[in-house]
Amino acid sequence: MPNNVRLTAVLLILATLIGCGTNAPRKLPVQAVDDLKATAAMHSKCAFSVEFVDRRTDPQNLGVIGKRAVIYPDFSKWFELQLRARLRTQESNPKSPKLVVELAQAYMETNRSTLSFNILASVTSSVTGELVATSPGRVYRGATTKVSWFGGDSETGAFIERAAQELLTKLSTAEEKQCVALDN
Amino acid sequence: MTRNLRSLVFSLVVVLSSVGCVNTTPKRLSTPEVVATSRADTVLVLLVQREVEIDKPDVNGGGGLIGAIIEGIAESTMDKNRQKAIAPIRDALVGLDFENRYIEMLKQTLPSSLVREDANYRVLRDQFAFENALVELKGRNGVAIDARYAFDANFNNLYFLNYLRFGDIGMVLDAKGKPKPKYKSDAQMQGKVTFVAYNSFFPIAKFGGYEAGAAVWSARGGAPMKDAFAQALKEIGGLIKRDFAIPIAIPADAQKQKVTFPGGGSLEGSVMETDGNRSLVAIVYQRIWTALNAK
Numbered sequence: 365m366p367n368n369v370r371l372t373a374v375l376l377i378l379a380t381l382i383g384c385g386t387n388a389p390r391k392l393p394v395q396a397v398d399d400l401k402a403t404a405a406m407h408s409k410c411a412f413s414v415e416f417v418d419r420r421t422d423p424q425n426l427g428v429i430g431k432r433a434v435i436y437p438d439f440s441k442w443f444e445l446q447l448r449a450r451l452r453t454q455e456s457n458p459k460s461p462k463l464v465v466e467l468a469q470a471y472m473e474t475n476r477s478t479l480s481f482n483i484l485a486s487v488t489s490s491v492t493g494e495l496v497a498t499s500p501g502r503v504y505r506g507a508t509t510k511v512s513w514f515g516g517d518s519e520t521g522a523f524i525e526r527a528a529q530e531l532l533t534k535l536s537t538a539e540e541k542q543c544v545a546l547d548n
Numbered sequence: 549m550t551r552n553l554r555s556l557v558f559s560l561v562v563v564l565s566s567v568g569c570v571n572t573t574p575k576r577l578s579t580p581e582v583v584a585t586s587r588a589d590t591v592l593v594l595l596v597q598r599e600v601e602i603d604k605p606d607v608n609g610g611g612g613l614i615g616a617i618i619e620g621i622a623e624s625t626m627d628k629n630r631q632k633a634i635a636p637i638r639d640a641l642v643g644l645d646f647e648n649r650y651i652e653m654l655k656q657t658l659p660s661s662l663v664r665e666d667a668n669y670r671v672l673r674d675q676f677a678f679e680n681a682l683v684e685l686k687g688r689n690g691v692a693i694d695a696r697y698a699f700d701a702n703f704n705n706l707y708f709l710n711y712l713r714f715g716d717i718g719m720v721l722d723a724k725g726k727p728k729p730k731y732k733s734d735a736q737m738q739g740k741v742t743f744v745a746y747n748s749f750f751p752i753a754k755f756g757g758y759e760a761g762a763a764v765w766s767a768r769g770g771a772p773m774k775d776a777f778a779q780a781l782k783e784i785g786g787l788i789k790r791d792f793a794i795p796i797a798i799p800a801d802a803q804k805q806k807v808t809f810p811g812g813g814s815l816e817g818s819v820m821e822t823d824g825n826r827s828l829v830a831i832v833y834q835r836i837w838t839a840l841n842a843k
Contacts, residue, residue: 387676421647425597425673433674468642471597475604477620478627482599486642503639509628511620 389433392426396521397442400529402449408536410543411454413462416444420467426524427471429479434472434520443467443483443528450532451539461543464488465535466501472523479512481523483531487539502538506531579662579742579792580715582689588663588714591654591691593671594678595647599638600706600773601698602630603811633758634699640770647671649781650695657785659792662714663691679727685718692717697780699752700810703761706750706773707810708780712788715741745834746787748780749810783837787828791835798830805829807838 418440426434447465454460469484486501506527512519582588605626609615651669658667672678682692694711715737719727731737752761765772802818807829809815817831829836 387674387679389674389676420597421671422597422673427598428596428674431675433676469597469599471599473598473601475623475627477616478604478624480627480631482631482638484599484638484642501642503642505635505639507631507635509624509631511624 387431389435390429391435392517392520394438396517397436397439397524398521400446400449400525400532402446406450406536407452408450408540408543409452410540411452411457411460412539412543413455413457413460414448414451414453415462415464416447417464417466420470425471427473427481429472429474429515429520436524439470439524440467443470446528446532447535450536461489463539464501468503470524472520474512477511478509479520479523480507480509481527482507483524483527485531485535487535489539489542504531504535504538506534578739580689580740582662586689587661587667588689588691589667590681590685590688591658591663591667591669592678592681592693593651593654593669594675594692594694595650595671595673596696597673600634600641601696602634602703603698603701605630605701630701630703630758633703633762636762636766637770637773640766641773644770644774644777646697646777649777653781653785654691654693654788657789658691659789662689662792667691679719682717682719683721683727687716687718689715690717697777698810703758704752705810706752706765706776708748708784710746710784711743712746713741713743714792717741743833744791746784747834747836747838748783749807749836749838750776750780751839780837787835787837805838807831807836 420440423440424435424437426436426439428434451463464487466486466488467483468486469482471482473480473482483506484503486503488501507530508523508526510523605623607619607622607626609617609619609622651671654669670681672681678692682690692713695709697706697708699706716730718730720730722728731741737743752765798818798820802820804816805819805827806814806816815831817829817834817836820828820830820835822828826837826839829838
C-alpha cells in the first residue's frame with residue numbers, strides 16, 4: 365500500500381474515533397478562521413454606510429458537526445470585519461447609501477464524510493435616509509459542501525471562509541450594481 | 549462518521565413500532581399520575597440551529613478504503629446539488645420565526661394538568677446540551693421534545709418529526725460522569741414516563757426534478773412552505789392536546805393504511821380519522837398525519 369494511502373487511512377480512522385468519542389461542543393479557536401482576501405480591486409466602487417445586525421437566535425453557535433455543537437463566539441465580529449473590508453465603507457459621509465446587513469443564519473451540518481457550511485444575510489438599503497426595502501430584503505447566500513478529510517480546526521475554518529467569501533462576492537457585486545443604477 | 553438526529557428518531561420509532569407489532573398493548577405507555585406539586589416545570593426542546601434541511605444521500609461505495617473514498621466524493625457532489633436546489637426555498641423562508649412559533653404552539657397545547665403554567669421552556673442546540681439539561685432535572689417531571697423538519701433525500705416529502713417524552717425523563721450520570729437514561733425498558737418506564745412520536749408529512753407533487761419541485765415550494769414568497777409549517781404546527785398541537793386529554797382508542801375495525809417513511813421503510817397503521825386529502829394514522833407509539841393513500 366503506498367504511504368500516502370496508508371496515511372489517509374490512518375487519518376480517517378483517527379478522525380472517526382475522535383468524532384465518536386464525545387458529544388461535547390467543539391469550540392473553534394479564533395485563529396481557525398482567517399481573514400478573507402480583500403484587495404483594492406475587489407472593493408466596491410460605491411462608498412456605503414453599513415449597519416450590521418446579527419439576527420441569529422444563538423450567536424455563539426455555528427450548527428453541529430455530527431452531534432457536536434460548533435461554538436465560535438467570534439463569528440459575528442469576524443464577519444462584520446470581512447464585510448466592511450469588502451465593501452468600501454464611508455460612514456462619515458451622510459450622502460453615502462446606507463446598507464443594513466442582517467446576518468440571518470450561519471451553520472455547519474454533516475453527512476458521514478462531508479461537511480457543509482451555509483451563511484445567509486439579507487440586505488435593505490436607503491438612499492436619502494428612507495429604507496427602500498423589499499421585505500424581507502435582498503437575500504444573499506454562501507455555501508460550501510465538501511469532503512471533510514481530517515476535521516482539524518483550520519480545515520473547518522476553511523469551510524467558513526469559502527462560504528463567507530461566496531456570500532460577500534455576491535453581496536458586494538449586486539449592491540454595487542444597484543448603487544450604480546441609482547446614481548445614473 | 550456520526551449518525552444524525554433523523555436516523556436516531558427513525559430508528560427509535562421503527563424499533564418501537566416493531567416491538568409494538570409483537571405486543572400490541574399498550575398503544576402508548578400510560579401517562580404518569582401527576583399531582584399539582586409534581587407537574588413538569590421544564591420543557592426541553594432539541595432544535596438544531598439550521599434552515600430547513602434535505603436529508604443526506606446514503607451512498608454505498610462497496611466497502612474498504614476505496615469504497616469510503618467513492619462514498620465521500622459521491623455524497624459530497626449529491627449533497628451539494630441538493631443544497632443548491634433547495635436554496636430558493638430556504639431564501640423564501642428568511643424571517644420566518646419557526647422556533648418561536650413552535651414554542652408558542654407547545655405553550656398553547658401542553659396540558660396545564662401536567663405542565664406548570666410558568667414552566668421554563670429551553671431550546672437546546674445539540675445532543676450534549678440536551679443530555680446535560682436532562683441530568684439537571686434530578687428526578688423532577690419534565691417534557692422533552694426532539695424536533696426536526698426536513699425534505700427527504702429524494703425530495704418526495706416535507707416532513708416534521710416530533711418525539712415527545714413526558715414524566716420522570718431525566719438522565720443520570722454513570723461512573724465516568726456521562727449521562728445515561730434513568731429508565732431503559734418499557735417495563736421500567738411504565739407509569740413513570742410516556743412517549744409518543746407526532747409526525748406530519750406533506751408529499752411533493754412530481755414536476756420533474758429537484759429544481760422544479762423547489763420552484764413550486766418557493767413560489768409566492770414561499771407561501772406553500774409557510775402553509776405547510778402552519779398546518780404542521782396545527783396538526784401536531786392538536787394531537788398533543790388530544791393525546792394527553794383522552795387516551796387514544798383505536799377501533800378494532802379501523803381501516804388499515806401503509807405509511808412509507810421519508811427515511812425509507814414502511815409500516816401499516818390504523819386510520820384514526822381523515823381530513824380533506826389527509827389521514828391520521830396511528831402506528832403504536834406514532835401519530836402520523838399523512839396524505840390519503842400516500843405511497
